[in-house]
Amino acid sequence: MSAFDLGADDPAAPPPPIRRIAVIGAGAWGTALACVAAHARRGVTLWSRREDHAAALRADGRNLKYLPDVPLPDSIRVTSDLAAALENADAVLLVVPSSAIRETARAMAEILPRTTPVILCAKGIEPGSGLLMSDVASEELKGNPMGALSGPNFAAEAALGHPTACTIASDDGVDKFEIAPERTVAARLAVAMGTESFRPYVSDDLPGVEVGGALKNVIAIACGIATGAGFGANTRAALITRGLDEMKRLAEPLGGRRETVTGLAGIGDLTLTCSSEKSRNMSFGLQLGAGIARDKVFDGKPVVVEGERNALSVTDLARKHDVHLPICEAVRGILHDGHDVSDAFAMLWGRPLEGEPRALVELELGHPAERRTAFHFKEMLS
Numbered sequence: 001m002s003a004f005d006l007g008a009d010d011p012a013a014p015p016p017p018i019r020r021i022a023v024i025g026a027g028a029w030g031t032a033l034a035c036v037a038a039h040a041r042r043g044v045t046l047w048s049r050r051e052d053h054a055a056a057l058r059a060d061g062r063n064l065k066y067l068p069d070v071p072l073p074d075s076i077r078v079t080s081d082l083a084a085a086l087e088n089a090d091a092v093l094l095v096v097p098s099s100a101i102r103e104t105a106r107a108m109a110e111i112l113p114r115t116t117p118v119i120l121c122a123k124g125i126e127p128g129s130g131l132l133m134s135d136v137a138s139e140e141l142k143g144n145p146m147g148a149l150s151g152p153n154f155a156a157e158a159a160l161g162h163p164t165a166c167t168i169a170s171d172d173g174v175d176k177f178e179i180a181p182e183r184t185v186a187a188r189l190a191v192a193m194g195t196e197s198f199r200p201y202v203s204d205d206l207p208g209v210e211v212g213g214a215l216k217n218v219i220a221i222a223c224g225i226a227t228g229a230g231f232g233a234n235t236r237a238a239l240i241t242r243g244l245d246e247m248k249r250l251a252e253p254l255g256g257r258r259e260t261v262t263g264l265a266g267i268g269d270l271t272l273t274c275s276s277e278k279s280r281n282m283s284f285g286l287q288l289g290a291g292i293a294r295d296k297v298f299d300g301k302p303v304v305v306e307g308e309r310n311a312l313s314v315t316d317l318a319r320k321h322d323v324h325l326p327i328c329e330a331v332r333g334i335l336h337d338g339h340d341v342s343d344a345f346a347m348l349w350g351r352p353l354e355g356e357p358r359a360l361v362e363l364e365l366g367h368p369a370e371r372r373t374a375f376h377f378k379e380m381l382s
């Protein structure tokens, strides 16, 4: 019996605490979340897929490769043995990049009890299937309760104790499960992870939270490209605001709520990522916009830029639901279809004028300067 089961038959019993947390993935975010959980006095095991990396973390007392400025609390146990990492865990934080969620969840499926909650901390939509990360994990881990942790969170800042907030969502509080709100995975993990500086908010809108995380990276690339190409603050503010509208439009057909997108995992993460060069997605866009060739970005080093592959998966999914996401489409055009930056901005700014909010104000105005738009941006960026 796992902690998730304790008292499950007695609706009056206090919610079972999450005492032991397994963090799967020892990159920047996995390491930071392990530090936060250790500061919250949870028993923490951090799993790295490579033994040499795990050994380096143990020897150095920090993750020199991914989070060099943060000392690891002594209480964190680091291992490359997945079974050992998952043993006796009351909850699992899955923190590998979105491209590795399926294979990692599949490996966990052979080991993890079906009752242990799994919380997705990667941001993305799977190419091909168009599935959110919690749905990808659910396909592999049949039956485990699922949640997601997302929000405006740069790993180092969270680990160093800067005041930080996030949203933790799970859908086990919705009607069919009949679980009291304080017993949900989201609420129990929020209590387990909360510290004096790390403040989780609780949500029952799992798709709403996950859509925000997936789209903000694509919009951040758009902001980076715009800034790198020479456009100013007006352009970035417009992209952020209209990007938020794209999040809302995609959240709805996936079962998410518009209001969730106006929270930490939506606008919160969007503004963070689109405003700071600490963001890999924003910096990737900045370098491309400044004319650096794709293979020379980040000096040719491999860096996790979730928005790059997600520009494809997000727009494929939106097309399937007949939802138009012009900014994400423009990023897809530049990254994957060889479109020129000025043409992409001409496409965005030359579309027929619209109402705001788009869904409520019906307009058919055309565009007074549509034909001049392409010429204007080409001149400006030449």
Ligand SMILES: NC(=O)c1ccc[n+]([C@@H]2O[C@H](COP(=O)([O-])OP(=O)(O)OC[C@H]3O[C@@H](n4cnc5c(N)ncnc54)[C@H](O)[C@@H]3O)[C@@H](O)[C@H]2O)c1
Pocket: 025, 026, 027, 028, 029, 030, 048, 049, 066, 095, 096, 097, 098, 099, 100, 103, 104, 121, 122, 123, 124, 153, 154, 155, 156, 303, 304, 306
């Ligand atoms: N870094 C942040 O500030 C931050 C904050 C919030 C969310 N995230 C999200 O967390 C996820 C992970 O990002 P990160 O910043 O930790 O990345 P990272 O580049 O710092 O580390 C990636 C880690 O994943 C491991 N990995 C890569 N491929 C793997 C595979 N196939 N199987 C198992 N492990 C594999 C790498 O060895 C490395 O330890 C991303 O989806 C990212 O969007 C990151």
Ligand SMILES: O=P(O)(O)OC[C@H](O)CO
Pocket: 123, 151, 152, 153, 154, 217, 220, 269, 272, 273, 278, 279, 280, 281, 282, 304, 305, 306
């Ligand atoms: O560095 P980025 O662009 O992957 O962003 C990191 C986090 O997602 C910010 O919340």
